[in-house]
Amino acid sequence: MGIQHRNSLRLGLCCLFAAEPVRFRTTTVTSLLRLTKPERLQKLSAICLANANALMEALQFCNHNGIGSFRVNSQILPAKTHPQAGYSISNLPDGSLIEATFRACGQYASENGLRTVFHPDQFVVLNSPREDVVDNSVNELEYQAEVAEWIHADVINIHGGGGYGNKPESLARFSRNLERLSDRARTRLTVENDDRIFAPADLLPLCRSTGVPLVYDVHHHRCLPDEWSIEEATQMAQTTWNREPLFHISSPANGWQGNNRSKHHEYIDVADFPGCWSDLKITVEVEAKAKELAVARLRDELFALNSQVSDN
């Protein structure tokens, strides 16, 4: 039982481990397409099974080390939706075992109060004016939603997408395209403020009208501010959630003065952690290159801060 289960705050690890020997495998489409179809399915089967087992190890590590949430990499089933190399799990030689292993991950997560989350990458753009881009995005979201159901993940988090010179119209397209998602994808979808186009205040109307929760990234908010303070954005974001809110924290690699402030540091500077988050019942995903080491350090530093406060 991890420390944050006793406190209200839950810290989350993103995708990878720095020191712990838990590894997820992947491959490339190019190498897959060089193989015959049976060879290809055999190779994919081995990778997917290895990844299902690695996910179980990852969850066990989190459970034993006070990490309350784990973000699953989009490549957990590599090339799943690729037009040529794509496949369905039931066509893989070890398909049933793969699915059973993922379902066991879900069981383990639920039993131990662990949260799991997906974050599709930059190619998933639900508000693109290009039909083919939206098609691909929907396919990708549906794939991740299937795995999400197996492992009991409750969040599939994406950004608002491009601005295309007209943000309101672009957000309207986002809303419209939501209707193309299945229930299991739609109910898990969340939207996160980014550091270039959509600030929290831009997204709130979308969240209000569609019921899609806002993942508040305070680093992005500092890079792309709006009329809201951090405290205000925190409060607004909380009201969009019908379950435990999910926020993001990171620190700039080269300080707040430099010109590329959006690049992530190895660790979190505890000074960047909003004071108003301390007593909330939320998940905070730690986006830092030092991965589980950064989560551990942040947890210790927050704990030390809180002890000081209560000593006074």
Place this chain on the structure above:
DNA sequence: AGCGGTCAAGTTGAT
């Protein structure tokens, strides 16, 4: 066995 170039996909803005 070790090395380094390459990896499906979108969008923006710096150069």
Place this chain on the structure above:
DNA sequence: ATCAACTTGACCGCT
């Protein structure tokens, strides 16, 4: 017009 940035590291074919 090109390219890096975005969770980045891992794979793969060559020697």
